[in-house]
Amino acid sequence: MPTIKIPTTLRHYTEGKSDILVEGKNVAEALDSLCQKYPSLKKNFFRKEGLLEASIQIVLNKNLINDLQGNQTPLKENDILRILPTIAGGK
Amino acid sequence: MEVGAGLSRPYKKTVLKISQELLKKIHLLGEKAYPEEGVGFLFGTEADPRQVLSIYPVANAREKEVRHNRYTVAPQDIIRADEDAEKIGLNIIGVFHSHPDHPSKPSEFDLKWAAPYFSYIITSVQNGKATESRSWRLNEDRNAFIEEGIESL
Numbered sequence: 642m643p644t645i646k647i648p649t650t651l652r653h654y655t656e657g658k659s660d661i662l663v664e665g666k667n668v669a670e671a672l673d674s675l676c677q678k679y680p681s682l683k684k685n686f687f688r689k690e691g692l693l694e695a696s697i698q699i700v701l702n703k704n705l706i707n708d709l710q711g712n713q714t715p716l717k718e719n720d721i722l723r724i725l726p727t728i729a730g731g732k
Numbered sequence: 733m734e735v736g737a738g739l740s741r742p743y744k745k746t747v748l749k750i751s752q753e754l755l756k757k758i759h760l761l762g763e764k765a766y767p768e769e770g771v772g773f774l775f776g777t778e779a780d781p782r783q784v785l786s787i788y789p790v791a792n793a794r795e796k797e798v799r800h801n802r803y804t805v806a807p808q809d810i811i812r813a814d815e816d817a818e819k820i821g822l823n824i825i826g827v828f829h830s831h832p833d834h835p836s837k838p839s840e841f842d843l844k845w846a847a848p849y850f851s852y853i854i855t856s857v858q859n860g861k862a863t864e865s866r867s868w869r870l871n872e873d874r875n876a877f878i879e880e881g882i883e884s885l
Contacts, residue, residue: 648814649823650849653778685848696847700807725810726850728827730842731769731794731802732834 643720645675654682669712671722698727746880747781748851748867754787759862761789762830762855768799774826775817782825788813803829826851833858836866838877846870
C-alpha cells in the first residue's frame, strides 16, 4: 500500500500520526482513502469539487503531482506521497 | 492591496512569543535579502501562546526577476525543514518573510497562499533597513488576516 507522510504541522489533523498507509491505484484514490480516515483533512484542505486548497501541495516521491499526471498519477505499492503546505506570498 | 484586520465577527486574539535575539536575526535576514524578499520557517511549540524557539532560513525559489515582490519555498526545502524541525523536537509553526520598501502588512497575494495553522511574521525593510515586524494569522473563514501580538522575550 502507498504511504502518505504527514508533516509535523498537519499532524493534529491525523491524531499525531506521521505515516499513514492508504489504499488507491492513483493519487485521487489515495487522498480519498486518507480523508475517509481523517475527515477534518477533507474539510480543511479540499474544496467542494474535490480540488486541493491552494495552501496544500502533494509530492510523489520527489516530484510535485502537478508536474506528473495530477490526481490521476498512478501509484505503486511502495510509493510515498507527502502532503506539504504551500509556502508562498509577497508584498 | 493590503489586507488588514477588518473582521465581520470577533476572533480570539493570539500571541506569538519570540526572543529579541531571534527577531533580530529575522531582521538581519530581511536586510540581507533586500531588495528581494527573504523567507524562512519558524520552529517552535504549539503551546498557548505559541513560542518561536528557532528560525530556519530557506531560499526564495521564485524567479530572480520577481523576487522583489514574491516568494515561494521549494518542496524539497519544505521537506528538509520539516525533518530538521522534528529532529530537534519542534514543529514548523509559521513562516517569516520580508517586504522590501513596503509595510509589514499581508497583501492579497499573501492572503491567497496562506494556511490557517501558521503564524506569519512580516518584516518591513525600508531602503535596506529592517524597521518593523508584525505577526499575522489567517482567520477561520480564510478571507482575512488577524494580527497577533508579538511578545518579545
